[in-house]
Amino acid sequence: MSSDSDHAIEKGRIDLVPMIDCIMLLLLFFMLTTKFTSEEKSISSILPTNKGNSPPAKPTQVVEPPQTIQVVITPAGLPMMHTEREYQIWYDHNVAVGQGIIPTAELRMGGNPTTITLENRTLSQRDNPNLEGEVENIHAFIHAALKRYEIPGKPRKEQSEIVVSCFSALSWRYALIAYDAARSYEAKQGGLIDAMDPNSLTNARAVSFAPPRVRNESVKEMGAELFELHRLK
Amino acid sequence: MSRSRRFKPEADDGHLDLVPLIDCVFLILLFFMLVGRISYDQRNEQITVPPTKTALKMIENKDWTRVVINVFGSTAAGKIPRNSIAWNADKPWVSSGRDEQAFVGYQKLRDKLDLVYDSSRKFDDPNGTKVPGGGILQLPYVIVEVRADADTEYRVVQEIQMLLVDSVNPRPDQSGASMQPKVPQKPFVNLEFTTRKPGEK
Numbered sequence: 462m463s464s465d466s467d468h469a470i471e472k473g474r475i476d477l478v479p480m481i482d483c484i485m486l487l488l489l490f491f492m493l494t495t496k497f498t499s500e501e502k503s504i505s506s507i508l509p510t511n512k513g514n515s516p517p518a519k520p521t522q523v524v525e526p527p528q529t530i531q532v533v534i535t536p537a538g539l540p541m542m543h544t545e546r547e548y549q550i551w552y553d554h555n556v557a558v559g560q561g562i563i564p565t566a567e568l569r570m571g572g573n574p575t576t577i578t579l580e581n582r583t584l585s586q587r588d589n590p591n592l593e594g595e596v597e598n599i600h601a602f603i604h605a606a607l608k609r610y611e612i613p614g615k616p617r618k619e620q621s622e623i624v625v626s627c628f629s630a631l632s633w634r635y636a637l638i639a640y641d642a643a644r645s646y647e648a649k650q651g652g653l654i655d656a657m658d659p660n661s662l663t664n665a666r667a668v669s670f671a672p673p674r675v676r677n678e679s680v681k682e683m684g685a686e687l688f689e690l691h692r693l694k
Numbered sequence: 695m696s697r698s699r700r701f702k703p704e705a706d707d708g709h710l711d712l713v714p715l716i717d718c719v720f721l722i723l724l725f726f727m728l729v730g731r732i733s734y735d736q737r738n739e740q741i742t743v744p745p746t747k748t749a750l751k752m753i754e755n756k757d758w759t760r761v762v763i764n765v766f767g768s769t770a771a772g773k774i775p776r777n778s779i780a781w782n783a784d785k786p787w788v789s790s791g792r793d794e795q796a797f798v799g800y801q802k803l804r805d806k807l808d809l810v811y812d813s814s815r816k817f818d819d820p821n822g823t824k825v826p827g828g829g830i831l832q833l834p835y836v837i838v839e840v841r842a843d844a845d846t847e848y849r850v851v852q853e854i855q856m857l858l859v860d861s862v863n864p865r866p867d868q869s870g871a872s873m874q875p876k877v878p879q880k881p882f883v884n885l886e887f888t889t890r891k892p893g894e895k
Binding site for chain 2 (some may be wrong): 476481501596632633642671
């Protein structure tokens with residue numbers, strides 16, 4: 462009646478079969494539940510609660526427009542045109558045809574005509590060895606422009622607000638990279654150790670995303686949005 | 695002599711030598727335990743988040759609840775359509791289009807946010823924002839993680855931000871006005887954009 466394992470123990474050997482069973486099960490578990498993608502990170506942000514529906518100003522009250530620095534991102538190759546209709550025609554011919562991802566964008570700061578080109582393909586390839594350099598170039602461009610807008614002697618919090626105004630049909634990556642660059646500039650200027658820590662950002666100026674001109678995919682309004690973005694200073 | 699004794703003795707009496715097998719299995723096990731990470735259901739693998747330089751590791755805080763809003767960006771056939779939204783690990787729904795469907799999608803998201811808001815602990819808005827009925831605006835102990843694909847359209851992420859802060863009606867009214875700002879009632883202000891370091895794959 463004695464089993465093989467009893468026999469093995471009698472002979473001075475340890476029965477390894479239960480241990481192998483356990484290890485195999487553990488191995489199977491790890492093989493099925495693990496993945497090898499990189500760990501995701503995040504940028505924290507605190508949304509404002511006091512920018513909603515503010516009461517209208519009294520007629521006699523002089524309201525000064527807030528001073529903002531616009532980071533404007535539009536599709537690349539967009540020529541300066543005179544009417545919303547012309548922009549709409551340009552959009553219909555150059556962008557809306559494939560209804561896909563717009564391949565290239567341009568970024569400019571405020572009224573400055575100098576732009577930097579943002580290539581969707583370059584910025585989307587995870588294994589692109591130049592990706593870090595590309596992101597670094599965009600940061601350098603934005604940092605140089607922000608330096609020109611710096612108001613000497615003013616505390617960080619009173620420096621002009623930075624607003625990222627991105628064409629609504631463009632990819633999210635452009636807006637986030639611009640936002641990231643503005644925050645890293647602020648982190649450097651303010652001597653902040655942690656650009657992500659909301660507490661440390663309370664001493665920094667506001668960096669925000671402009672609300673979209675178009676809430677839904679309303680193709681008719683794209684021309685009007687491009688017209689406005691092209692004229693943002 | 696010793697070499698042949700090492701490999702042969704078990705086979706001599708009808709037993710296989712399991713030690714090399716166990717060695718290998720242990721090594722593989724160790725590899726998976728050290729290198730792999732257990733997959734997290736809230737994070738759909740069809741999303742590739744954009745690269746940023748100031749990104750840092752997410753820190754979990756026991757006092758705060760985390761919800762993840764996944765937004766998809768792929769235009770490839772067979773993938774979840776671009777601009778679709780998924781709440782945590784729920785089934786995604788479409789949020790874009792030229793019809794009412796997009797607004798239905800946004801309304802669905804706001805309904806889910808309302809449920810979370812109602813069931814969460816809250817604190818007074820540090821800005822001291824007053825609410826119409828009197829008192830100070832209450833903010834929930836909730837971190838909303840917006841995990842948007844790099845190719846998601848910008849307007850969808852912005853729409854989500856406006857829905858989070860509750861500053862706009864999710865759906866336009868009968869007049870067709872596209873923007874109807876409102877006084878925030880149930881806002882979520884603590885936000886995290888999921889991202890990755892440029893050099894990391």
